Amino acid sequence: MRNPGDEIVTLDENGDTAGAGEGPVRSCILTRTRDSRDALIRLVLTPGGQVLPDLRAKAPGRGAWIGATRAELDHAMAKGRLRGALSRAFKTGDIAVPDDLSTRIAAGLERAVLDRLGLEARAGHLLTGSDRIETAARGGQLRALFHAADASADGARRLAQAWRVGSDKEGSDLKGVVLPLPRTILALALGRENVVHLGLTDRAAAARVSETLDRWLHFIGPDQDAQPCETASRGSSAPGVSGANAGRKRNEESE
Template sequence: MRIPRNERVSSDIADAGPERKCILSGEVAPRDALIRLAISPDGPDGVAFVAPDALAKAPGRGAWIGVRKDELAQAMAKGRLKGALARAYKGAKIAIPDDLPERIEAALTRAFTDRLGLEMRSGRLLVGSDRIAENARMGRVVWLAHAADAGDDGNRKLDQAWRVGRETEGSGEKGDTLPLDRATLSVALGRDNVVHLALTDRASAERLAPLLARLNHYLAKDNQGFGGDAAEPDAHHDDADDCESPAETN
């Protein structure tokens, strides 16, 4: 997520905020950098089912992970996720769906595209190359993005218009390449052939930034990184810390 020069998005992953600990790597990071896992109310035989809580709003205690999709799959295959969740939930009977990595990706994608839809309905999200180019050259665009399968020529033209409007010509600054293709964006926004997107409002960029950063990180599309391999938690970590930070419990 890119914003005007010399300004920062307050909710960006790099900013300080309430912290949580990844139950797999043991690393601590701001909430916005992690993914919350929630458990459903007890099912048959008292078994609770694990599900992604992309917006971190589900009631009850949550467990947090900061690993990438492939790392999560490895942790599941080796039984590390099961053990970490057992510690986090104090031995509760828990069922982990085999397709949890895919469910998390779908939930993160939905959270991001739902926010895009809200911003479009509010009139702050622009689509269409001509409209974006006009606003970009006038310095009205604070965030520019392209679908994963957008053409290089179209990207270059809009990137250049954006740099002109921001007075950053020669910097090589480019819009974000999203981890979603035009078909996914078009369905999500109810428009035909959505290839390029732009935001004209800083507050909108602040709302969207952590959602995109979390999705990019999970799909290994970013360069920021968090943690590393899905390692076993340190044996000396307090079990309570594996689930929530003592300072905040949801």
């Protein structure tokens, strides 16, 4: 990663750079690509020699970072490349990598997304129900729009159109993100009934959800029914978009 000439650069405990204005930068032990620690996944070595994901990056001790997708990680595990990279990072060959490491990471990242949505709901930043979301969208108050994987295409299109009208972006491709989660999972996580569509009305909340979601979607890969979103922190007025799944049977919300 390029560092401006007047930027103070220091080395962290893992030998990676930390720019004064960007925060710590880490290197993926598999691909050697560099990114901020918030975009990568930290692995730690337990006292018993087991390698575990540390998604919050708060566990003590030396860490190893990966920015690979799930498919890349599984391939590296099958070829023995992950073990070799971890041995070099932890400076020991006495390590045990669980066979379900990628499953644990994917589950943890999914939980982080659901937890973040729950926090924003409790803070009053999240709307559910087509009517409430459409009203906020047409009033220019909507900052992010998401749909369950089993949401109807018609319902998603109607809300997207309302969002474009309220954002004065008619004719653009602004629309919501289809989450790789069914309504039952979203409803259970949020403690609400029949959660099909979700809207965020706070710009900072939209950025927080988008960052957490981007991290998960990058790891699980493009074969899922969603696309990464651009966050408000990257200069966008709202998260980026993905089309709702076509061909779904129309389901109306009861809320």
